[in-house]
Amino acid sequence: MKIELTRRYRFSASHRLHNRHLGEEENQRIYGKCNNPYGHGHNYVLAVSVSGAVDPATGMIANLGELDVFVEREVLEDFDHRNMNADVDAFRKKVPTTENLCTEIYARLSKFPAAKLERVRLEETGLNSFEYTGESDERNIP
């Protein structure tokens, strides 16, 4: 049997979907109101799933306190209450769609030393969610 542990976190951030290599009209056509010039925000819910052997001494795959500190430092501090286009280096040139947020967050959290990162799931709203398990090519639109 394989065991995974999932923890949910929240952050609130703003973004604008705009590809600087495309014209204004094309951006408007592709991204619609997500292309409005001053951006807009969401309450994101991030679910982080890790797997590994359960340590018999602690009963844990990974100490939740350590995971919380790691996620806080690697993701939440950088994203929460930020404008992602302006404040997060990775999105100065990359469109901050939730797909791209997923791959960026996965890359950051895959360095968690105490357990194997299985997947990240990001809810942009209660109706939109995206998952990334790290197995496909990263072909992000610049």
Add this chain to the structure above:
Amino acid sequence: MVYLTRKIEFSASHLYHNPAFSAEENRRIFGKCNNPHGHGHNYVLEVTVAGEPDPVTGMVLDLKELKDILQKEIIERMDHRFLNYEVPELVGQIPTCENIARVIWELLEPRITRGRLHRVRLYETPDLFADCYRDGVEGAGQ
């Protein structure tokens, strides 16, 4: 293949304490989960069974049968109990979400005779859950 999920809830108390650790170590590793008299949660359990629907009944397995198994194996054993002291399968273990999910898997797996047990998901809170899968089965996402 069709996946059928049934959800139940139970309420129980627990504490995390490893007698092999010093008082300070227990406090450092387990934090407030080490408080000596324990604390409680409303656990939510999702049990997923995979199988082909029977051509006569249209069912993977009879939901009533699954309900009876969950009542007997889980509710009667764990609901309104102190997991460390009153659930024999957990005595001597740290009753983390991971360990409780594993015990639930081991209790249910031999009892599911129509279809196969696919996943046990145990929520300790809405923001923390553990998943058990059969070996070799990849996580099916959220």
